[in-house]
Amino acid sequence: xxxxxxxxxxxxxxxxxxxxxxxxxxxxxxxxxxxxxxxxxxxxxxxxxxxxxxxxxxxxxxxxxxxxxxxxxxxxxxxxxxxxxxxxxxxxxxxxxxxxxxxxxxxxxxxxxxxxxxxxxxxxxxxxxxxxxxxxxxxxxxxxxxxxxxxxxxxxxxxxxxxxxxxxxxxxxxxxxxxxxxxxxxxxxxxxxxxxxxxxxxxxxxxxxxxxxxxxxxxxxxxxxxxxxxxxxxxxxxxxxxxxxxxxxxxxxxxxxxxxxxxxxxxxxxxxxxxxxxxxxxxxxxxxxxxxxxxxxxxxxxxxxxxxxxxxxxxxxxxxxxxxxxxxxxxxxxxxxxxxxxxxxxxxxxxxxxxxxxxxxxxxxxxxxxxxxxxxxxxxxxxxxxxxxxxxxxxxxxxxxxxxxxxxxxxxxxxxxxxxxxxxxxxxxxxxxxxxxxxxxxxxxxxxxxxxxxxxxxxxxxxxxxxxxxxxxxxxxxxxxxxxxxxxxxxxxxxxxxxxxxxxxxxxxxxxxxxxxxxxxxxxxxxxxxxxxxxxxxxxxxxxxxxxxxxxxxxxxxxxxxxxxxxxxxxxxxxxxxxxxxxx
Numbered sequence: 001x002x003x004x005x006x007x008x009x010x011x012x013x014x015x016x017x018x019x020x021x022x023x024x025x026x027x028x029x030x031x032x033x034x035x036x037x038x039x040x041x042x043x044x045x046x047x048x049x050x051x052x053x054x055x056x057x058x059x060x061x062x063x064x065x066x067x068x069x070x071x072x073x074x075x076x077x078x079x080x081x082x083x084x085x086x087x088x089x090x091x092x093x094x095x096x097x098x099x100x101x102x103x104x105x106x107x108x109x110x111x112x113x114x115x116x117x118x119x120x121x122x123x124x125x126x127x128x129x130x131x132x133x134x135x136x137x138x139x140x141x142x143x144x145x146x147x148x149x150x151x152x153x154x155x156x157x158x159x160x161x162x163x164x165x166x167x168x169x170x171x172x173x174x175x176x177x178x179x180x181x182x183x184x185x186x187x188x189x190x191x192x193x194x195x196x197x198x199x200x201x202x203x204x205x206x207x208x209x210x211x212x213x214x215x216x217x218x219x220x221x222x223x224x225x226x227x228x229x230x231x232x233x234x235x236x237x238x239x240x241x242x243x244x245x246x247x248x249x250x251x252x253x254x255x256x257x258x259x260x261x262x263x264x265x266x267x268x269x270x271x272x273x274x275x276x277x278x279x280x281x282x283x284x285x286x287x288x289x290x291x292x293x294x295x296x297x298x299x300x301x302x303x304x305x306x307x308x309x310x311x312x313x314x315x316x317x318x319x320x321x322x323x324x325x326x327x328x329x330x331x332x333x334x335x336x337x338x339x340x341x342x343x344x345x346x347x348x349x350x351x352x353x354x355x356x357x358x359x360x361x362x363x364x365x366x367x368x369x370x371x372x373x374x375x376x377x378x379x380x381x382x383x384x385x386x387x388x389x390x391x392x393x394x395x396x397x398x399x400x401x402x403x404x405x406x407x408x409x410x411x412x413x414x415x416x417x418x419x420x421x422x423x424x425x426x427x428x429x430x431x432x433x434x435x436x437x438x439x440x441x442x443x444x445x446x447x448x449x450x451x452x453x454x455x456x457x458x459x460x461x462x463x464x465x466x467x468x469x470x471x472x473x474x475x476x477x478x479x480x481x482x483x484x485x486x487x488x489x490x491x492x493x494x495x496x497x498x499x500x501x502x503x504x505x506x507x508x509x510x511x512x513x514x515x516x517x518x519x520x521x522x523x524x525x526x527x528x529x530x531x532x533x534x535x536x537x538x539x540x541x542x543x544x545x546x547x548x549x550x551x552x553x554x555x556x557x558x559x560x561x562x563x564x565x566x567x568x569x570x571x572x573x574x575x576x577x578x579x580x581x582x583x584x
Contacts, residue, residue: 097172103164114152162193220575264531324384346546359537413495415475426463473504
């Protein structure tokens, strides 16, 4: 196929002089029409900056060097880096379209989804409103949105994450671009929705003979769709080539690290490899990284499957949920009385034994987060009971509940939203110790906080830093330290690793296993990713439409699912083609 994009010695930096930061250095790559090129790397590797530089969407203090030629049919190639800023508007949307990571912030909340897609169509194609509406409906059908005419009238907040992402894809496709850039379009989406989005992008690419640049942090995600792969690390392309060659026989230790640290690629109960096992702390390759580092890493067994579900346990359960129902009103009459309800959690019963890590799996909207919040009494159940350590906490009033809260804690999905940006992370961890009157003085509490920071692999001098000064993985570790400050007997982890890089995810999962061994807590681990849940948990519950449709040991649910819905979740795990036969 003819060449579509040729990037030569691309460099991107921010600031000047001593404060200059190099984000991308000497990047060169080619993309042909009809090809899907995956750019893979951790946060901060420069992959998103590369994409934004092509559309000149970087802030004014940035400096872009090198060349990026866009080949346009019979016309002369256009250098996206060197053309004046005024000319780039003719390229954006028309010849190069971009799908951003977070559709909720990319879509305007005050306009309907149909209006926004129609606006793009009218802008680039110069058609009237009636024709634009018909084209928008056709695009919604093309991206497989249910009831396109109805979604045309809906606002972004009325759609699920996967549906919003499909609207963004429809908008990007509205001008039939030659090049589509998809920047982490499936991050934090359910594995089934993620699989559908990946298949959709691939189908549209083949149908329209587009070139696609797909940006992600997970090599497993692109294993089945990419033609070529570029692996970026600290602004440089450390490896690139044909996808099947890079994935089957990676040359650079960093590529090997990204492949090895995925939970689905590792036996249950063994410590996950991390990037430092391959590159070392000074970024130099570890000798024997392909074998010795992993063997050494796997020598340390993790105490994950603490109890065999098949054996009897005479101890009482630490948590007993019976006939739990949580209903939300969806329709009210003229006088404000609720006349129609939605059962988010529908007559759910289960037990959690001491030492268990119970996995709760399902797609968005299945009720797993509502169930977790109901257990934490952040949402009051409509009926049923929640007995924690022999006490029915669902019957306890709020003032009395506060004194019990130190025994059960929660770690939320978004660590940045969980931390107060105005107080240091040390104060954030120290606050619950103060509230519950633990230890005798602030000095003792401060020492306790510093000890906790050490346990989550942070330094004492981090005490006075603020949340914005940390990476996503570090912020999640801070939230874990805060949850452990009160030494709770029971913890709920609500999608705590779903939005993290695979390498950071491996670090956090290893940390949770170590802390569980040390603190001996019991927990519920909520996630949409069965491979992560299988790795960290000894039992799994699968939820669908508010009900538990399957439960059993982690191995039984993962390897021999009975329910059709569970089979669909397992089949949607990305990168299964990368797994060794022994792990499938």
